[in-house]
Amino acid sequence: MLIGVFPINYLDEHRLVSTSFLLATFVLHLLTISTRFTHKEICSRPLFILAIFGFISASGLIYQLDWNTLDFSPCLHEEGDVCWVALNMWLQTNITMLWCVLLALNIRKLAIEQHYLESQKQMSDW
Secondary structure (H helix, E strand, C coil): CHHHHCCCCCHHHHHHHHHHHHHHHHHHHHHHHHHHHHCCCCCCHHHHHHHHHHHHHHHHHHHHEECCCCEECCCCCCCCCCCHHHHHHHHHHHHHHHHHHHHHHHHHHHHHHHHHHHHHHHHHHC
């Protein structure tokens, strides 16, 4: 999410970092989807659904990326056409932020459950 503070003045480096971020986001959502099948307690249903949307959005951005320049084709804005690249980037950014929030809430829930189980275990040991 900190790609916004990376200076655009260094265009080649910026494109490399932003492409790396896009690929990492793609892998992140792919791993989240696979985690649902291997460690169901870590990946809740809302996080899983959000990861599917994130995977689709990241795949769309990867498909729209010009790999020769590591940039996207500019939108022409003719006759009120929708700029799919901008819409997909906005969607991907929001999905990734929501993914972080949902993961934090899942970890919080797991920590509370684990603390409760440990306290019950200590009480029974007395």
